[in-house]
Amino acid sequence: MSVLLIVLLPLVGSLLPVMGSNDRRGRCALMTAIPPALALIVAGLHAGTVFAGGVPRAAFDWIPALGLEFAMRLDGLSLLFVLLILGIGLLIILYARYYLSPKDNLPRFYAFLMLFMAAMLGIVMADNLLLLWFFWELTSLSSFLLIGFWYHQSEARKGARMALTVTGAGGLCLLAGFLLLGHIVGTYDLQTVLDSRDMIQADPRYLPALLLVLLGAFTKSAQFPFQFWLPHAMAAPTPVSAFLHSATMVKAGVFLLARLHPALAGSEAWLYLVGLTGLATLLYGAYFALLKYDLKGVLANSTISHLGLITLLLGLDQRMAVVAALLHILNHATFKAALFMTAGIVDHETGTRDIRKLQGLWRAMPLTATVAVIAGAAMAGVPLFNGFLSKEMMLTETLETSLLGGLGWLIPALATLGSLLSVAYSIRLVHNVFFNGPPRELPRTPHEPPLPMVAPGLLLAALCIVVGVMPALTATTLIDAAARAALVGPVPELHLAVWHGFNLPLLMSAIALIGGTVLYVQRRHLFAFQRQFRIQNARLNFEAAVQWVVRGAQQLIDTLENGSLQRYMLWLVITILCLVGGTLTHTVQLRGPLPLQPLDGLLVAGALMAMFAGLATAVLHRRRLVSLLMLSIVGLVTSLAFARFSAPDLALTQLAVEVVTMILLMLALFFLPQRTPKESGAPRILRDALLAAGFGGIVASLNFAVLTRPLESISQYFVDNSVPGGGGHNVVNVILVDFRGFDTLGEITVLCIAAVGIYKLLNRLRLFMPSSDADGRPWSKDRHPMILVSVSQTILPLALLVSVFIFLRGHNAPGGGFIAGLVTAVALILIYIARGVDWSQRRLSFQYQPIAVAGVGVAALTGLGSWAFGYPFLTSSFGHFHIPLIGDVELATAMLFDLGVYLTVVGATLMILANLGKLTTPHRPSKQKEKA
């Protein structure tokens, strides 16, 4: 498990610096350095195993359902990167301690740095594609924080945003690519994916997966045409640039190419996509590095160029090229980190990074100049420095590639040109700044920085020489182990040596060195040539592109979401039509195998009535009262339909609800306009009618398709267990109060909430009360007709009796709490209508809110009651009791629950209607409140 520590230590360590203070910077730096140092020791302890061919691994499940495992492995490739990240990371911690000014918040900087370091370690050690992607995104985010560290500078903010946009978008492509790979292979486990090369490359999804993964890698590694973000990321503090653009961030992309090399490489597509992209980037970066005046700009473009070189090597179809790429990753990290550090020192000590102002600094800062000379020589590929080794290997491999076929000679020629440019900008960087005559007037008088600030650079420069002089002793083992992980099958034997004898690559090297020097001397011609071009500022272009996208999105949103609810409804319906209609077209035949049942006259009459009334409701909708009356016909026919098709419970419920709904809508209509003005034009009517017809057609087709197919219902369970389990013969009621009692509890709660919401909506509502109907006829003076009064008062006790009867028999015969509650409510509302709110309110002096709430309470308590007896929530029990005079009675606790339902229905219905009715009287809810 100790492998996990390598990632977890820096991750936890990102919290440590926050506890330190900005005043005691030395201690803060020390505290920060401890976790990565420990992690480095852990990695070192595992190195022996890795060199011997072992792969230490540790894993635990994270989200198994998604195939996400927190798995870490340490193979040769991981080890190479772990050593680079931690080693250079430690040097950066030391360097940053002296680089950042006292005004900068050092603990915050260290926290971001450690987070980034942990994310990088996660990428290189992840043994699961999804986990790798997770850390990949974490590097994008934490590098955003680091690049934007000086957030008071607009340049830093914009550079950070650009880097995040480009690498974040690439990260999403990468995720898509990983998901495709996971689907092809069937797992996200890295080793399985790497072992499934043939399966992956034979799959038709290989090409899209490859493209997506490459998009992720190329954006991260700033490959052409995504290279534009990297120079703008130079707005970061130099320690960040030194870390991100030497050993880490941009190396993540080439790491990914190396990591997935066993699974994805070897195809024509890989060779051309990766190889040519790398070559283009190599030349682009090298050319522009030569032209930049900003010290860090030169380094940024040279980084692009060297990343292109590594990508080119990984793309080539020779096995040795991959080894060369790995070696160059190591070499580039050392010399580029050292060069960034010297650039930071020069900036720090002189106050400028402009090459035109700097010269002759070697007198003032000999140590820094030494570092720059050594690292620069390594970058140029001068013999005896480490860059020479990988450059020689690169030139050798380009000679042997099959890329471009007959035009294959272009590759080594262009590679030589790249090396030549590389020599030229390296000389320019070192010679221009540190030599080239006596120093000029500068913002600050330059002098050597404190030794700890130069020390990291010196150490790296020493490494450049040691590896360059004795490659076989130092780098071979590590590179060999890394190559084992990045290649399938045996690794070509690595002969690292400074001298290979006189051969073609040596000649190309010599051409590059001499040509580069000549180019540097004659550089003013090149600069004059370049001045004829208009300068393209990538940042401005990028900002313009972002603005363009935002504008486009805004326009699209404005078109789709114009603030009209009707429009949203339209979109919803169209979506439904497309989705469901599209599925229906796949059905072979609408009609199923079941025989159709015969029709009879009554059915036809009922159906025609419902359809006619439904159409009338729609057509006459502008005459609201007529429309409402038509609606009530539909409701009644629906109720009859339930009765006809063996559902008496539903018929009773529908009938009672129909009554309260109509009363409610009539009351509401009293306060709303009686007529709807003509608003919609003919095209709109036609559009809506067509949509509605389509919708109706789909509903009818679906319904017919289901009705004519055999039914497989789970209802038999309820039918079988209703008597033995629930003690009731009315299965519908037993389902409501027992089997699915929890659902019912939820539903009466919703009913109660709706009633409470309505109560609040009616509070302090003032509405215009018309004194006449739509045709101008005044309301009748006789507000409480005699017959209605007499009937309603006579009916009330009868209705109450009926509701008690319906309630009691509900468990065994059609009925139950819902229906009984509605019957009671209708009877009470009839009194309100007949006698008016004032009269009724005096006699029915209780509040309805507590009744509804009590109903929910009773139902919930019944459920809780079963806990007291050690049963799960809402377990019901029942028994037979003998009551004198009445006889045998079966009582169930479910009946108590049903009582809760009853109370809720009565309370909620009356709460809605009685409160609405009060609006017609001076006793408006608001006034009542004021009295209380």
Add this chain to the structure above:
Amino acid sequence: MEALFSMTTGVLAACGLFLALRGRTFPVVVGLTLLSYAVNLFLFSMGGLDTGGAVVLDDKGGSHADPLPQALVLTAIVIGFAMTAFSVILAMRARGDLGSDHVNGNRVDEPREERS
């Protein structure tokens, strides 16, 4: 019979949707109610259309109409009432506070939807 039943639910659903797409609140509420009738009939029919099926379990143990859709539709009817009530009173409140009974809360003289 199945075809007739399906046609009825289809026609009711179409009329309900047409009303729901109107611009004024009251027809929309009526449309939603109509739609809920159609939906209830549709859901109910998922258990098959039984003529004269047994309703309560008797000792004879005859064929029983599917009780599950019935139980679901029963609560749906009651909840549908609550929804109708809530939306119609919301419409009243909107009229009281905004002075318009247009679903978008517009004034009568400046309908935004008319563009399309």
